[in-house]
Amino acid sequence: xxxxxxxxxxxxxxxxxxxxxxxxxxxxxxxxxDISFAGMFHVAFLRSQHAHARLARIDTSRARALPGVVxxxxxxxxxxxxxxxxxxxNRFSGGQSTQHWLxxxxxxxxxxAICTVVAESxxxxxxxxxLIEVDYDPLPVVTNARDGERDxxxxxxxxxxxxxxxxxxxxxxxVDAAFxxxxxxxxxxxxxxxxxxxxxxxxxxxxxxxxxSFKLSMWMSHQLPYVVRHYxxxxxxxxxxxxxxxxxxxxxxxxxxxxxxxxxxVCAFLALQLRRPVKWVEDRLENMVASxxxxxxxxxxxxxxxxxxxxxxxxxxxxxxxxxYSTYLWSAGMEPLQTGGLMPGPYQVKALRYTTRGVATNKxxxxxxxxxxxxxxxxxxxxxxxQAAAELGIDPxxxxxxxxxxxxxMPFRNGNNLVHDHxxxxxxxxxALAKSGYPVLRKEQQAMLAKGKLRGIGVACFAELTGLxxxxxxxxxxxxxPGRDAVTLRLETSGKLTIAAALPSQGQRIATAMRQVxxxxxxxxxxxxxxxxxxxxxxxYGFGTFASRTAVFGSGAVIQAAGELRRxxxxxxxxxxxxPSEELMLADSVVETVDRTRSLPLRQLAEHSFFSAKxxxxxxxxxxxxxxxxDPKHGSFAAGAHVVVVDVDEETGHVEIVRxxxxxDVGRIINPAVVEGQIIGGIxxxxxxxxxxxxxxxxxxxxxxxxxxxxxxxxxxxxxHIELHHANTPSGALGGFKGCGEGSIIGALAGISCAxxxxxxxxxxxxxxFPATPERVLRGLGVALDDAA
Amino acid sequence: MPEQxxxxxxxxxxxxxxxxxxxxxLADFLRDQLHLTGTHLGCEHGVCGACTxxxxxxSARACLMLAVQADGREVxxxxxxxxxxxxxxxxxxxxxxxxAIQCGFxxxxxxxxxxxxxxxxxxxxxxxxxxxxxxxxxxxxxxxAIVEAVRAAAAAxxxxxxx
Ligand code: FES
Ligand code: FES
Numbered sequence: 043x044x045x046x047x048x049x050x051x052x053x054x055x056x057x058x059x060x061x062x063x064x065x066x067x068x069x070x071x072x073x074x075x076d077i078s079f080a081g082m083f084h085v086a087f088l089r090s091q092h093a094h095a096r097l098a099r100i101d102t103s104r105a106r107a108l109p110g111v112v113x114x115x116x117x118x119x120x121x122x123x124x125x126x127x128x129x130x131x132n133r134f135s136g137g138q139s140t141q142h143w144l145x146x147x148x149x150x151x152x153x154x155a156i157c158t159v160v161a162e163s164x165x166x167x168x169x170x171x172x173l174i175e176v177d178y179d180p181l182p183v184v185t186n187a188r189d190g191e192r193d194x195x196x197x198x199x200x201x202x203x204x205x206x207x208x209x210x211x212x213x214x215x216x217v218d219a220a221f222x223x224x225x226x227x228x229x230x231x232x233x234x235x236x237x238x239x240x241x242x243x244x245x246x247x248x249x250x251x252x253x254x255s256f257k258l259s260m261w262m263s264h265q266l267p268y269v270v271r272h273y274x275x276x277x278x279x280x281x282x283x284x285x286x287x288x289x290x291x292x293x294x295x296x297x298x299x300x301x302x303x304x305x306x307x308v309c310a311f312l313a314l315q316l317r318r319p320v321k322w323v324e325d326r327l328e329n330m331v332a333s334x335x336x337x338x339x340x341x342x343x344x345x346x347x348x349x350x351x352x353x354x355x356x357x358x359x360x361x362x363x364x365x366x367y368s369t370y371l372w373s374a375g376m377e378p379l380q381t382g383g384l385m386p387g388p389y390q391v392k393a394l395r396y397t398t399r400g401v402a403t404n405k406x407x408x409x410x411x412x413x414x415x416x417x418x419x420x421x422x423x424x425x426x427x428x429q430a431a432a433e434l435g436i437d438p439x440x441x442x443x444x445x446x447x448x449x450x451x452m453p454f455r456n457g458n459n460l461v462h463d464h465x466x467x468x469x470x471x472x473x474a475l476a477k478s479g480y481p482v483l484r485k486e487q488q489a490m491l492a493k494g495k496l497r498g499i500g501v502a503c504f505a506e507l508t509g510l511x512x513x514x515x516x517x518x519x520x521x522x523x524p525g526r527d528a529v530t531l532r533l534e535t536s537g538k539l540t541i542a543a544a545l546p547s548q549g550q551r552i553a554t555a556m557r558q559v560x561x562x563x564x565x566x567x568x569x570x571x572x573x574x575x576x577x578x579x580x581x582x583y584g585f586g587t588f589a590s591r592t593a594v595f596g597s598g599a600v601i602q603a604a605g606e607l608r609r610x611x612x613x614x615x616x617x618x619x620x621x622p623s624e625e626l627m628l629a630d631s632v633v634e635t636v637d638r639t640r641s642l643p644l645r646q647l648a649e650h651s652f653f654s655a656k657x658x659x660x661x662x663x664x665x666x667x668x669x670x671x672x673d674p675k676h677g678s679f680a681a682g683a684h685v686v687v688v689d690v691d692e693e694t695g696h697v698e699i700v701r702x703x704x705x706x707d708v709g710r711i712i713n714p715a716v717v718e719g720q721i722i723g724g725i726x727x728x729x730x731x732x733x734x735x736x737x738x739x740x741x742x743x744x745x746x747x748x749x750x751x752x753x754x755x756x757x758x759x760x761x762x763h764i765e766l767h768h769a770n771t772p773s774g775a776l777g778g779f780k781g782c783g784e785g786s787i788i789g790a791l792a793g794i795s796c797a798x799x800x801x802x803x804x805x806x807x808x809x810x811x812f813p814a815t816p817e818r819v820l821r822g823l824g825v826a827l828d829d830a831a
Numbered sequence: 832m833p834e835q836x837x838x839x840x841x842x843x844x845x846x847x848x849x850x851x852x853x854x855x856x857l858a859d860f861l862r863d864q865l866h867l868t869g870t871h872l873g874c875e876h877g878v879c880g881a882c883t884x885x886x887x888x889x890s891a892r893a894c895l896m897l898a899v900q901a902d903g904r905e906v907x908x909x910x911x912x913x914x915x916x917x918x919x920x921x922x923x924x925x926x927x928x929x930x931a932i933q934c935g936f937x938x939x940x941x942x943x944x945x946x947x948x949x950x951x952x953x954x955x956x957x958x959x960x961x962x963x964x965x966x967x968x969x970x971x972x973x974x975x976a977i978v979e980a981v982r983a984a985a986a987a988x989x990x991x992x993x994x
Contacts, residue, residue: 758978
């Protein structure tokens with residue numbers, strides 16, 4: 043599609059400084075909490091103190107009587123007026139949950155919203171919350187998946203026997219025969235705790251009545267404005283055309299802002315009812331219990347191998363504690379299905395079997411978060427490969443080499459039915475080994491051991507499916523299959539280009555990336571290109587930002603639209619310049635004849651075509667606004683290999699990462715510095731996942747980690763310097779792009795887990811439960827501890 | 832303590848005299864009464880560092896400090912970092928040029944902490960930078976670009992001093 047006539051193909055691949063960050067540098071960016079309207083009311087929520095209870099009595103009279111309080115709503119006030127959230131039906135077994143926006147009759151997790159107060163200020167609304175009296179009749183609680191699944195367990199929802207919100211049994215190939223005939227069978231258990239996306243900015247919204255021609259305008263800290271608009275219309279009984287949704291400057295998303303939650307929808311209802319703007323901003327304590335959690339897996343995994351260490355079959359049993367409700371619109375299937383379905387990663391697995399369950403518990407619902415399911419899946423298999431290598435007496439690297447899907451075998455359909463193509467697993471591994479000096483690392487490990495010091499090395503390879511189109515579901519088996527997004531390119535009468543898309547950024551510099559692609563495709567100077575990504579009032583239709591898709595969709599759609607826009611521009615230029623369009627080129631925002639003797643600046647051309655259009659036939663002057671949809675169909679595999687070195691203090695159980703080398707295949711890179719930020723940021727979250735972060739509940743379902751003092755987010759001291767290298771193979775998508783937002787966290791959890799286990803193995807120990815807290819490490823070394831951990 | 836109090840303080844070089852509720856935090860005062868929304872609240876319990884501002888030349892958590900405690904003092908927020916000619920502080924420039932800002936919610940706090948560090952230690956090592964910034968959480972960047980930015984700012988400020 044890119045013709046030879048376009049000479050300035052240079053923006054893609056360079057670390058263009060992100061103009062969109064300037065308001066952030068100057069403290070003038072407008073985040074959700076920075077938006078206000080005259081006459082705006084403030085909203086606060088009363089949240090359940092109990093994990094599971096019947097609501098015997100709610101008395102709001104004292105709250106209502108407080109001066110400055112506008113209204114107080116309970117669940118009963120919404121019944122019949124709005125449609126509650128019912129998880130999408132899924133193809134597999136498991137019941138459905140119905141989530142009222144404000145609890146009706148029962149509460150099912152600590153933090154569930156029961157009442158809402160609208161007042162003249164947030165402080166007043168919070169004061170009023172204190173005055174509401176709720177009598178609870180506590181019910182027996184379910185606090186983990188394995189217990190919740192048992193016959194006779196208390197039920198979180200009467201509609202879900204054994205508390206299954208989802209269960210899937212999958213098999214491909216002859217798994218039984220493979221295990222029966224195997225030279226070696228290895229098994230282990232892998233548990234990963236519950237964690238928080240922990241966006242530095244929580245959720246929030248301003249809902250405004252009658253802003254412009256819209257009945258309802260929502261400014262909402264969210265990743266999917268059009269999806270929100272669709273569901274607001276559906277649940278409030280409005281037309282989509284009545285609603286505008288804008289995602290303002292957003293302080294992190296990571297998937298947590300890709301679900302639909304009750305609070306924002308309550309605010310929309312209030313704005314419509316009160317005919318006034320209302321604002322709700324989640325505080326950190328709310329965020330820790332009311333915004334989706336992530337992970338919490340318990341996995342039993344087994345591998346059948348031949349004498350050379352080739353994988354014959356992989357079998358896993360997976361329990362995910364998905365919390366009290368099936369997260370709205372994604373369903374409870376996300377973590378369980380991806381953990382099971384994507385476990386083979388970059389390895390050839392001909393026979394695969396898994397049983398995976400999403401079990402409801404009386405805890406905060408689990409929703410999408412960076413690399414859903416894949417980190418646990420990958421860590422389970424990588425740890426098991428190390429165990430197998432040890433038993434076979436071969437190096438951990440060697441067993442990986444023998445099982446990785448080589449490029450010569452591509453396209454390769456794996457046991458999970460996914461097709462691998464245009465991806466370099468082996469090149470990533472080779473690069474990570476070369477850059478880390480792997481053989482030397484092993485020698486150093488032995489030298490340390492001789493001095494009585496425990497060092498571990500982890501090598502992890504991963505596959506990461508990005509930019510999923512209509513042919514591959516985001517969650518294998520879930521019904522929601524987003525796969526088509528649009529971009530509008532508009533040449534303004536000033537000759538500047540506007541790109542509009544509904545692909546909001548939470549810091550990924552999506553606007554900069556799309557500007558770079560458009561600059562190259564059109565021959566328009568970067569400074570002449572603006573990009574809007576966050577407003578359904580202006581952007582063409584799109585699903586939004588999640589699942590490492592935005593660069594692929596946005597760029598693909600830009601490329602498609604640019605082809606048509608360029609054709610239209612050159613057609614008008616040909617008429618004005620009296621030259622065949624084949625003899626014209628567009629570069630540096632100027633149309634020129636190929637012999638460079640005559641030129642027409644885009645500004646002049648655009649002005650002419652709009653303001654003095656009389657002399658241009660209308661079949662030539664078709665308007666410089668083009669919308670194109672892009673669907674990458676199958677998606678593109680990205681890849682990586684991480685080598686991690688840790689030192690373990692045998693006295694304290696403390697783990698320190700002393701070296702971190704990552705080699706990544708993220709396809710053709712648009713902006714290297716931005717990509718590196720994404721990859722390193724993902725690794726940092728993986729450091730937290732592997733070593734520190736866990737949301738803890740007691741046996742009554744009470745959360746014990748509700749502040750940042752209890753929940754340990756890695757600081758600059760815990761995140762090591764990352765040595766990052768690129769081993770890129772262009773994808774088959776338009777432009778050769780792949781997504782890069784999530785993959786690295788997979789390698790981080792797997793690589794660090796393997797490194798810690800490798801260290802413990804020097805002393806005959808092992809570790810099965812992550813994060814690898816000091817207590818768990820000491821236990822893994824055989825130290826007897828009290829039962830606290 | 833009375834519920835309202837009048838305070839006079841300097842913010843970004845301008846003197847303000849305001850009535851404040853005594854329970855109002857400095858962060859809420861800056862954001863709601865002075866409309867300086869560049870100061871962000873990430874936790875409101877003193878851990879994340881997003882709200883960090885400069886008070887009398889030292890970094891302070893604006894969520895933990897009451898507005899009345901700032902009476903008579905000099906406060907600098909992110910909005911006040913540019914020089915009178917509108918030129919960015921070297922730390923602002925370095926963060927921008929080193930891609931040390933992703934979502935940018937943590938950025939104002941990092942600016943205040945980094946400026947304090949460079950005031951005390953004009954040529955910090957990577958380890959010193961990491962140690963000093965360890966009270967500020969950034970969830971997006973993995974800190975590497977931030978560390979590089981602080982080093983770049985240190986170099987730029989030293990060059991500037993050498994003239
Ligand atoms: S908001 Fe002040 S430290 Fe987090
Ligand atoms: S840039 Fe998002 S928290 Fe630091």
